[in-house]
Amino acid sequence: xxxxxxxxxxxxxxxxxxxxxxxxxxxxxxxxxxxxxxxxxxxxxxxxxxxxxxxxxxxxxxxxxxxxxxxxxxxxxxxxxxxxxxxxxxxxxxxxxxxxxxxxxxxxxxxxxxxxxxxxxxxxxxxxxxxxxxxxxx
Amino acid sequence: xxxxxxxxxxxxxxxxxxxxxxxxxxxxxxxxxxxxxxxxxxxxxxxxxxxxxxxxxxxxxxxxxxxxxxxxxxxxxxxxxxxxxxxxxxxxxxxxxxxxxxxxxxxxxxxxxxxxxxxxxxxxxxxxxxxxxxxxxxxxxxxxxxxx
Numbered sequence: 001x002x003x004x005x006x007x008x009x010x011x012x013x014x015x016x017x018x019x020x021x022x023x024x025x026x027x028x029x030x031x032x033x034x035x036x037x038x039x040x041x042x043x044x045x046x047x048x049x050x051x052x053x054x055x056x057x058x059x060x061x062x063x064x065x066x067x068x069x070x071x072x073x074x075x076x077x078x079x080x081x082x083x084x085x086x087x088x089x090x091x092x093x094x095x096x097x098x099x100x101x102x103x104x105x106x107x108x109x110x111x112x113x114x115x116x117x118x119x120x121x122x123x124x125x126x127x128x129x130x131x132x133x134x135x136x137x138x
Numbered sequence: 139x140x141x142x143x144x145x146x147x148x149x150x151x152x153x154x155x156x157x158x159x160x161x162x163x164x165x166x167x168x169x170x171x172x173x174x175x176x177x178x179x180x181x182x183x184x185x186x187x188x189x190x191x192x193x194x195x196x197x198x199x200x201x202x203x204x205x206x207x208x209x210x211x212x213x214x215x216x217x218x219x220x221x222x223x224x225x226x227x228x229x230x231x232x233x234x235x236x237x238x239x240x241x242x243x244x245x246x247x248x249x250x251x252x253x254x255x256x257x258x259x260x261x262x263x264x265x266x267x268x269x270x271x272x273x274x275x276x277x278x279x280x281x282x283x284x285x286x
Contacts, residue, residue, distance in 0.1 A: 042250030044190040132241040
């Protein structure tokens with residue numbers, strides 16, 4: 001059995017957005033009890049991560065680390081049509097994930113207690129981000 | 139429904155090579171309309187990545203960044219060079235991806251308008267690569283007419 005659905009999120013600046021609830025809702029809607037939920041982000045300047053969900057400073061620290069690893073406006077980068085955060089956003093995306101697969105058990109996303117699914121916006125502006133969710137199972 | 143195909147990719151030297159059309163062809167062959175397509179590369183010094191297709195400099199810049207993160211040796215001694223050349227590709231590989239799953243929507247890769255699927259070869263000397271494509275999902279339910 002296959003269930004596929006598109007989700008659209010609005011982001012408001014660089015940072016992580018918890019989308020675990022929306023993904024759970026799609027799994028519930030699919031009525032699939034056991035299988036795989038595949039999440040795909042259709043952009044190259046925003047990505048997906050599984051991250052700890054208890055302390056929000058973990059995610060702000062991750063962003064701070066990325067900022068140090070891939071500095072905005074780095075002279076290495078020539079692709080800056082859309083500003084100093086343009087090319088770093090593409091590199092950040094490659095360093096994280098465009099696709100996540102999580103297990104579906106007993107009709108629920110079988111994540112760890114302290115795990116959350118996050119959309120990571122790497123651009124500093126506001127964007128609409130499209131995700132494709134495919135659940136395969138029985 | 140499941141379809142699997144293992145293919146040999148032609149020799150490529152260091153760089154990013156778009157394989158979106160190749161993957162689209164395999165998806166068409168599979169006749170799967172809705173599902174997922176899993177790509178797996180059988181080695182540890184190249185990767186499968188999604189990258190921007192709008193501006194060629196995007197993937198070049200990403201490659202430059204990766205080169206800075208795990209630089210290759212420029213030593214002239216061939217033996218040392220071979221050994222040194224082997225380490226950075228593995229490090230780059232560890233931080234990129236050996237496998238990628240994309241959705242299949244309407245019998246096509248369900249990726250974004252500006253996204254492309256790329257083979258990233260990290261070795262400087264040309265190497266042949268093996269790729270396994272596994273497609274799972276449902277074929278389109280064909281509408282049919284009742285004939286007497």
